[in-house]
Amino acid sequence: MSEEKSYHMTPEAFRRYGRAVVDWIADYYDRIESLPVLSRLKPGQVRAALPSGPPVKGESFEKILKDIDEVILPGVTHWQSPNFFAYFPANASGPSILGDLLSSGFGVQGMLWTTSPACTELETHVLDWLVDMLGLPAKFKSSETGGGVLQDTASSASLCALLAARERATGYQCNEKGCVERLIAYASNQAHSSIEKGVKIAGIGRKNLRLIDVDDGFAMRPDALAQQIRQDREAGRTPFFVCATVGTTSSNAIDPLPAIGEICRKEGLWLHVDAAMSGTAAVCPEFRHIHEGMELANSYCFNPHKWMFTNFDCDCFYVADRKVLIQTLSVLPEYLRNKATESGAVIDYRDWHIPLGRRFRALKLWFVIRHYGVEGLQYHVRRHVELAQEFASWVEESDHFELATKPPLNLVCFRHQGGDEFNKRLMDRLNRSGDLYLTHTTLSNRFTLRFCVGQTNTEARHVAQAWRRIREAAAKLESE
Amino acid sequence: MSEEKSYHMTPEAFRRYGRAVVDWIADYYDRIESLPVLSRLKPGQVRAALPSGPPVKGESFEKILKDIDEVILPGVTHWQSPNFFAYFPANASGPSILGDLLSSGFGVQGMLWTTSPACTELETHVLDWLVDMLGLPAKFKSSETGGGVLQDTASSASLCALLAARERATGYQCNEKGCVERLIAYASNQAHSSIEKGVKIAGIGRKNLRLIDVDDGFAMRPDALAQQIRQDREAGRTPFFVCATVGTTSSNAIDPLPAIGEICRKEGLWLHVDAAMSGTAAVCPEFRHIHEGMELANSYCFNPHKWMFTNFDCDCFYVADRKVLIQTLSVLPEYLRNKATESGAVIDYRDWHIPLGRRFRALKLWFVIRHYGVEGLQYHVRRHVELAQEFASWVEESDHFELATKPPLNLVCFRHQGGDEFNKRLMDRLNRSGDLYLTHTTLSNRFTLRFCVGQTNTEARHVAQAWRRIREAAAKLESE
Numbered sequence: 020m021s022e023e024k025s026y027h028m029t030p031e032a033f034r035r036y037g038r039a040v041v042d043w044i045a046d047y048y049d050r051i052e053s054l055p056v057l058s059r060l061k062p063g064q065v066r067a068a069l070p071s072g073p074p075v076k077g078e079s080f081e082k083i084l085k086d087i088d089e090v091i092l093p094g095v096t097h098w099q100s101p102n103f104f105a106y107f108p109a110n111a112s113g114p115s116i117l118g119d120l121l122s123s124g125f126g127v128q129g130m131l132w133t134t135s136p137a138c139t140e141l142e143t144h145v146l147d148w149l150v151d152m153l154g155l156p157a158k159f160k161s162s163e164t165g166g167g168v169l170q171d172t173a174s175s176a177s178l179c180a181l182l183a184a185r186e187r188a189t190g191y192q193c194n195e196k197g198c199v200e201r202l203i204a205y206a207s208n209q210a211h212s213s214i215e216k217g218v219k220i221a222g223i224g225r226k227n228l229r230l231i232d233v234d235d236g237f238a239m240r241p242d243a244l245a246q247q248i249r250q251d252r253e254a255g256r257t258p259f260f261v262c263a264t265v266g267t268t269s270s271n272a273i274d275p276l277p278a279i280g281e282i283c284r285k286e287g288l289w290l291h292v293d294a295a296m297s298g299t300a301a302v303c304p305e306f307r308h309i310h311e312g313m314e315l316a317n318s319y320c321f322n323p324h325k326w327m328f329t330n331f332d333c334d335c336f337y338v339a340d341r342k343v344l345i346q347t348l349s350v351l352p353e354y355l356r357n358k359a360t361e362s363g364a365v366i367d368y369r370d371w372h373i374p375l376g377r378r379f380r381a382l383k384l385w386f387v388i389r390h391y392g393v394e395g396l397q398y399h400v401r402r403h404v405e406l407a408q409e410f411a412s413w414v415e416e417s418d419h420f421e422l423a424t425k426p427p428l429n430l431v432c433f434r435h436q437g438g439d440e441f442n443k444r445l446m447d448r449l450n451r452s453g454d455l456y457l458t459h460t461t462l463s464n465r466f467t468l469r470f471c472v473g474q475t476n477t478e479a480r481h482v483a484q485a486w487r488r489i490r491e492a493a494a495k496l497e498s499e
Numbered sequence: 500m501s502e503e504k505s506y507h508m509t510p511e512a513f514r515r516y517g518r519a520v521v522d523w524i525a526d527y528y529d530r531i532e533s534l535p536v537l538s539r540l541k542p543g544q545v546r547a548a549l550p551s552g553p554p555v556k557g558e559s560f561e562k563i564l565k566d567i568d569e570v571i572l573p574g575v576t577h578w579q580s581p582n583f584f585a586y587f588p589a590n591a592s593g594p595s596i597l598g599d600l601l602s603s604g605f606g607v608q609g610m611l612w613t614t615s616p617a618c619t620e621l622e623t624h625v626l627d628w629l630v631d632m633l634g635l636p637a638k639f640k641s642s643e644t645g646g647g648v649l650q651d652t653a654s655s656a657s658l659c660a661l662l663a664a665r666e667r668a669t670g671y672q673c674n675e676k677g678c679v680e681r682l683i684a685y686a687s688n689q690a691h692s693s694i695e696k697g698v699k700i701a702g703i704g705r706k707n708l709r710l711i712d713v714d715d716g717f718a719m720r721p722d723a724l725a726q727q728i729r730q731d732r733e734a735g736r737t738p739f740f741v742c743a744t745v746g747t748t749s750s751n752a753i754d755p756l757p758a759i760g761e762i763c764r765k766e767g768l769w770l771h772v773d774a775a776m777s778g779t780a781a782v783c784p785e786f787r788h789i790h791e792g793m794e795l796a797n798s799y800c801f802n803p804h805k806w807m808f809t810n811f812d813c814d815c816f817y818v819a820d821r822k823v824l825i826q827t828l829s830v831l832p833e834y835l836r837n838k839a840t841e842s843g844a845v846i847d848y849r850d851w852h853i854p855l856g857r858r859f860r861a862l863k864l865w866f867v868i869r870h871y872g873v874e875g876l877q878y879h880v881r882r883h884v885e886l887a888q889e890f891a892s893w894v895e896e897s898d899h900f901e902l903a904t905k906p907p908l909n910l911v912c913f914r915h916q917g918g919d920e921f922n923k924r925l926m927d928r929l930n931r932s933g934d935l936y937l938t939h940t941t942l943s944n945r946f947t948l949r950f951c952v953g954q955t956n957t958e959a960r961h962v963a964q965a966w967r968r969i970r971e972a973a974a975k976l977e978s979e
Contacts, residue, residue, distance in 0.1 A: 023882070023958045026875030028593030034525045040597045041517030044604035045510050058616050062844040065620035073628040077872035080594070083865075087601065091862075094617025099606045106614075106834070109856070111606035113508030114560070117520045119603045121567065123810050124524035126579045126591035134586075136538050137574025140545035148553040171651060172854035182700060192704075212832040213855055219827075220662060220853065222702025224672075268834055324856070330603050331858045347699075352692040354586070354748055354940045354949070364542040373700065373853065374652035375693055376589070376804070378811045382571075385563075392557035395506030402503070460834045469834070478503045 055453025108473030111330035114390035118383030132365035142381035174213035176320035176336035184289030188259035207239035237272035266297025280315025439466035535933025588953030591810035594870035598863030612845035622861035653775040654693035656800035656816035664769030668739035687719035717752035746777025760795025919946035
């Protein structure tokens with residue numbers, strides 16, 4: 020094809036090396052259980068293995084792939100290992116990886132409808148599907164007043180919710196002059212750190228975020244919320260935003276949406292619901308109760324890149340009134356003007372998030388939903404919850420361990436009765452073993468282990484083995 | 500391997516379908532010139548071809564791939580076509596697509612060093628390489644006071660610059676109480692729309708962004724900047740931030756960094772330099788003058804996903820003083836605490852941008868630099884500039900067309916002498932033909948065509964053919 024000198028990879032080479040990379044990934048998953056889950060490298064070891072400057076002349080793909088094995092792999096913590104129980108899952112799957120590969124191949128920019136209509140329309144369509152799949156109110160559909168958009172993370176989605184709420188509360192005056200002071204946001208003291216980060220970014224001021232007390236199950240106390248709002252109003256401040264969490268990061272607590280939503284409705288506050296991991300559970304009818312009260316919410320997000328087998332990044336962000344979001348984030352320079360936008364008949368997703376450019380992310384989500392079907396997604400999510408509940412029952416039956424709180428879904432918070440220092444040493448020892456990876460939090464001022472079941476290939480045998488390893492390591496520590 | 504019932508794609512199926520997708524992409528590039536560059540679909544056509552609800556049972560991969568051809572492809576605007584001359588390029592390449600594929604396969608979260616050391620260290624390392632490759636001052640390296648981080652887009656990077664500048668200017672008080680009012684930001688009236696968007700997001704207020712006049716070449720006038728700063732100080736306002744552009748979106752104008760930087764230095768303002776597309780040109784020594792004055796900048800960004808053969812998303816954002824950025828964006832909840840972070844010996848990139856989670860983006864950039872070598876990148880960037888300059892010379896020699904401004908690099912702004920309405924119709928006709936895609940802007944209040952050479956596979960013959968089509972279409976319009 021080419022008439023000119025070229026350094027580009029030839030189409031033949033792309034086919035050959037493409038197969039090599041596909042096989043590399045398949046081989047990686049075949050052997051992933053033989054690798055230590057948490058990387059054992061020390062700071063600086065990866066960099067020390069890399070040349071200090073870039074190559075002047077191009078290198079062969081074989082050489083690059085060899086370095087993946089020799090330099091990169093030892094520095095990887097294996098999030099896709101079935102023995103990964105740390106943080107929240109970031110599960111991936113074959114159809115998702117291949118959907119994402121196609122997205123890279125297309126290399127389109129979906130900033131405007133006109134710059135790739137399929138990129139926008141598939142996204143709108145699949146996000147409408149998910150409203151039904153999760154039992155969310157119809158107002159979040161694009162066919163009603165709302166609509167969904169893919170964002171990179173729940174952090175960014177929550178920031179957009181906060182911005183839209185800020186603009187609504189100030190009559191869009193933040194766009195005109197500096198933001199009014201004394202706006203007050205609310206979340207439970209268990210809400211994700213991204214809410215604090217968002218409040219900082221939006222110029223609200225960290226001191227204007229109220230962290231509301233929680234009940235024994237670590238869920239927000241509506242009475243404490245109502246009281247704080249009253250106090251702030253009395254002090255002449257302007258409450259404007261509440262973030263409720265469906266499945267907190269620490270302990271998976273589920274804030275009582277109906278009561279919180281009722282307060283927001285009465286007070287005229289924007290209610291954002293962050294269901295980053297746990298939203299996916301609602302694909303199963305028996306867990307759909309977590310979304311009870313969603314008809315009172317103004318915005319919502321959950322991450323298929325956590326628990327819905329769709330590789331990062333893929334956060335679904337919904338608003339009940341898309342006009343507010345668009346008015347908050349829209350800027351229209353001449354070089355982006357076009358007939359489709361001016362007709363008003365299309366969605367331009369650049370006005371729904373912070374970046375301008377955007378890749379064709381909907382492909383991977385569409386691939387996942389079609390490959391698994393609703394039935395397949397339900398099966399695996401249900402199975403993860405069963406496995407976590409089984410683990411929790413073992414903890415309960417044990418003489419040495421106890422649950423820190425009753426696990427509602429797939430995250431078990433527990434601890435050895437030996438105290439904080441013992442639990443810290445237990446966790447470090449387990450993670451250093453490479454057999455599994457789990458992380459911690461603090462609940463009721465006590466060091467608490469978190470065991471989250473959600474990686475794609477985690478099965479009964481992995482959970483059983485983890486429990487065995489935990490008991491063995493604890494027994495050894497006890498005897499030391 | 501699996502003992503349990505499973506809906507997951509088997510490893511064998513992943514290998515088979517992985518090859519199918521690799522081949523699909525290779526075939527796509529083989530035939531891309533036969534496809535109309537700008538999608539011809541009307542609003543709603545993609546959605547009309549999709550089922551109204553998600554499938555209950557999973558579907559075969561063959562069926563999904565068939566829909567890529569039948570439903571998705573007609574709705575794609577082919578950004579990777581060598582006949583794509585619109586907006587800015589978003590070029591991709593074989594090594595980049597395969598690096599991104601590996602990133603999807605690993606599926607790691609690089610939010611903390613400890614969650615995958617290689618993800619962080621490769622990124623730091625490659626971004627240090629690029630400081631040398633682009634002739635940027637050493638202070639932007641991680642080994643000095645600064646450092647680089649990958650962000651999704653220049654919009655997000657510029658927002659982070661704005662936030663860091665805001666916090667520095669207010670003594671980090673935005674984190675404590677609502678932001679002080681009367682902060683003033685500056686950019687030329689040709690700066691990218693993301694600056695206005697960022698000012699809105701950060702709660703600075705749109706009215707507190709001053710759009711400074713430009714000279715005949717559409718570059719910011721330092722005298723006008725200095726005067727505006729003086730006026731604002733006299734009115735009791737607080738100037739804090741200047742965004743200079745190296746290669747504006749409209750016309751590729753290059754703001755005079757040395758003079759602007761000197762003003763910022765004297766006035767104590769944060770200077771951010773947005774070189775989203777054009778920064779890549781500096782890989783060639785003969786274009787490195789665009790970075791003259793960079794020693795006076797506090798932050799800088801450019802997008803390998805525009806012109807450096809690295810598929811979206813990949814923006815490189817640098818700061819001269821990483822402490823300010825980290826202090827602006829850091830929030831540390833218990834569940835993210837870990838020994839490596841507490842040792843202070845590692846970078847945790849979650850504190851360098853808005854999201855918490857992050858994929859292993861550095862892989863694709865590393866693959867590109869290694870595959871091409873500095874020499875290969877220089878060759879293709881240089882070639883794009885040559886082709887654009889050749890196109891410009893044809894415009895200059897033509898009796899019917901004229902340049903709107905002298906093109907510094909790879910973007911040619913030109914127009915037919917027939918006036919705004921004629922140029923609009925000419926552009927619409929060309930884009931409807933499917934043979935090429937170009938977009939417009941307004942310069943000196945006149946409708947202006949933009950012809951940007953930067954797609955990976957664009958060669959002399961594509962540029963020559965485009966010029967032929969443009970002349971033919973104009974001649975036909977003239978005769979109507």
